Amino acid sequence: xxxxxxxxxxxxxxxxxxxxxxxxxxxxxxxxxxxxxxxxxxxxxxxxxxxxxxxxxxxxxxxxxxxxxxxxxxxxxxxxxxxxxxxxxxxxxxxxxxxxxxxxxxxxxxxxxxxxxxxxxxxxxxxxxxxxxxxxxxxxxxxxxxxxxxxxxxxxxxxxxxxxxxxxxxxxxxxxxxxxxxxxxxxxxxxxxxxxxxxxxxxxxxxxxxxxxxxxxxxxxxxxxxxxxxxxxxxxxxxxxxxxxxxxxxxxxxxxxxxxxxxxxxxxxxxxxxxxxxxxxxxxxxxxxxxxxxxxxxxxxxxxxxxxxxxxxxxxxxxxxxxxxxxxxxxxxxxxxxxxxxxxxxxxxxxxxxxxxxxxxxxxxxxxxxxxxxxxxxxxxxxxxx
Numbered sequence: 001x002x003x004x005x006x007x008x009x010x011x012x013x014x015x016x017x018x019x020x021x022x023x024x025x026x027x028x029x030x031x032x033x034x035x036x037x038x039x040x041x042x043x044x045x046x047x048x049x050x051x052x053x054x055x056x057x058x059x060x061x062x063x064x065x066x067x068x069x070x071x072x073x074x075x076x077x078x079x080x081x082x083x084x085x086x087x088x089x090x091x092x093x094x095x096x097x098x099x100x101x102x103x104x105x106x107x108x109x110x111x112x113x114x115x116x117x118x119x120x121x122x123x124x125x126x127x128x129x130x131x132x133x134x135x136x137x138x139x140x141x142x143x144x145x146x147x148x149x150x151x152x153x154x155x156x157x158x159x160x161x162x163x164x165x166x167x168x169x170x171x172x173x174x175x176x177x178x179x180x181x182x183x184x185x186x187x188x189x190x191x192x193x194x195x196x197x198x199x200x201x202x203x204x205x206x207x208x209x210x211x212x213x214x215x216x217x218x219x220x221x222x223x224x225x226x227x228x229x230x231x232x233x234x235x236x237x238x239x240x241x242x243x244x245x246x247x248x249x250x251x252x253x254x255x256x257x258x259x260x261x262x263x264x265x266x267x268x269x270x271x272x273x274x275x276x277x278x279x280x281x282x283x284x285x286x287x288x289x290x291x292x293x294x295x296x297x298x299x300x301x302x303x304x305x306x307x308x309x310x311x312x313x314x315x316x317x318x319x320x321x322x323x324x325x326x327x328x329x330x331x332x333x334x335x336x337x338x339x340x341x342x343x344x345x346x347x348x349x350x351x352x353x354x355x356x357x358x359x360x361x362x363x364x365x366x367x368x369x370x371x372x373x374x375x376x377x378x379x380x381x382x383x384x385x386x
Contacts, residue, residue: 001078003234003304011185012254019065020247031062040193053240055232056206063243064252069204070184071197073217075224078243080262082180082200083108084236089176089196091230092223095121099143102129102159104152104358106178106200115349126354129159130290132167135139140170148194149178149249151294152343154306154366155359156181156281158290163296165193174223180204180333185257186300195220203333204303206209206249206254211242229281256335259371260303266374267367267381271307276385278308303334303369308341309349309385313362316341322384325376332368337377338366 009017020031022213034057041047050056060078068076070306079085083311091100095224101113103126114126125138137143146168150159152309167174177189189197201207201213204269218224238246261284268282280287283294294301319339320328320331330346332343342344342360349359369377 011365014069015253016251019062023029030190031059031244031247035240040373047137051359054235054237056198056239057237057243059240059243059367060238063247067179067184067199067201067215068217070250070253071190071217072188072198073190074219074221074362075228076215077227078201078238078246079214079216079231080236080238081197081212082202082214083112085200085216086112087196088196088227088230088234088236090117090122091234092174092226093122093144096123096142097144098123098125098140099145099147100125100129100135100138100143100173101147102152102154102157103127103354104155104157104360105147105149106153106180107349109147109149110347111349117363119262130155130157132160132163134200135164136171139167139173142289143171143173145174147176147178148189149180150187151181151302151304153181154304154347154364155302156283156288156304158283158288158294158297159191160293161192161194165189165195168195169193181255181304182300182302182334183257183333185254186261186302187298188386190217190219192297196223201246202331204257204260205244205253205254205333207253207333207335208245208249209331209334211238211240211245211249213246215255229266244309256371257300257302260315260369261300263371263374264301264303264305264369265376267377269377271305271381274382274385278310281306304366305369306315306364306366307364308361308363310375311363316365318382318386319384322386323380324383325372325380325385326367332366334368335371336371337368339365342366362368 037053041051056180165175175194177194178199180200201215230251271277272280282305326337329338
């Protein structure tokens with residue numbers, strides 16, 4: 001299926017049409033689920049462009065073309081999970097290479113880097129990326145990758161993507177931006193100079209809490225070809241049904257993100273005035289330390305909020321157990337509102353001393369604000385906080 005020319009179209013139009021021309025044989029408007037492991041060949045090596053489903057699948061191709069269009073990228077590659085995407089990218093490195101990574105990073109990323117890949121003689125430096133000058137000092141001859149997550153998970157720090165990627169390029173360091181929290185709708189890291197953008201597609205991009213997946217997007221042909229080789233060689237690919245489901249989710253991404261943000265702003269404002277809440281972390285609040293930067297490099301503030309309840313684990317646990325509409329569960333970005341305790345749940349793999357330094361304390365709660373009625377979400381939090 002050939003991608004439509006979507007370069008000048010709006011985001012919503014691209015989300016619905018990019019890579020998704022009607023199927024030529026039957027005219028099916030929705031891209032079919034090509035549930036096949038192999039494809040017939042006319043002669044040895046002569047085929048339609050598809051030979052084996054690990055290498056390529058038409059449903060996956062359509063999905064990848066759509067995501068690439070939404071990120072203003074030339075290429076996209078889909079994987080079985082966000083961490084499979086990350087692991088594949090790290091396979092582009094070799095023993096002895098050095099990676100600089102944001103300190104307040106997704107717990108799964110930290111675990112993969114610190115507990116798994118470090119055993120293969122890759123060196124990792126976890127640091128605050130807020131000061132590009134400090135980052136520059138940390139770069140050494142063996143530094144090959146700068147891993148940026150903005151906003152960070154779970155304390156929602158914002159980093160200057162344009163400044164960091166410019167620095168990385170000047171030092172011949174590959175820059176990668178995890179754009180999961182913002183989605184392609186609210187932030188465009190490639191436009192800000194990033195070499196590669198990744199998503200845990202599980203979250204906002206799919207948006208329905210029914211698929212685990214990941215994707216990378218780039219404009220660089222050499223990076224794409226290397227990652228494409230690894231995608232086929234390592235094999236952590238998504239199933240055709242997963243690709244179909246993500247394309248379904250992408251069609252409403254722009255609508256969902258607007259509602260996530262509208263609700264999150266209302267919830268954040270409520271929490272910031274509550275007497276039992278110590279502090280609220282949300283880029284859309286003027287009280288956020290990097291509010292001005294967020295306003296500059298993002299087109300919206302998303303649906304993620306972290307906040308500190310007054311007290312400790314007892315008080316936090318009480319809130320988590322009393323909510324009725326919010327669901328106590330890991331993950332984020334679905335249409336339903338979720339609430340979780342980072343120190344015990346998503347960031348348990350981060351050592352206690354590191355969590356303390358980063359502000360991931362026992363009274364920190366993270367919420368993914370869904371698209372329910374905002375008044376119901378506020379009422380639920382209000383009764384749970386007490």
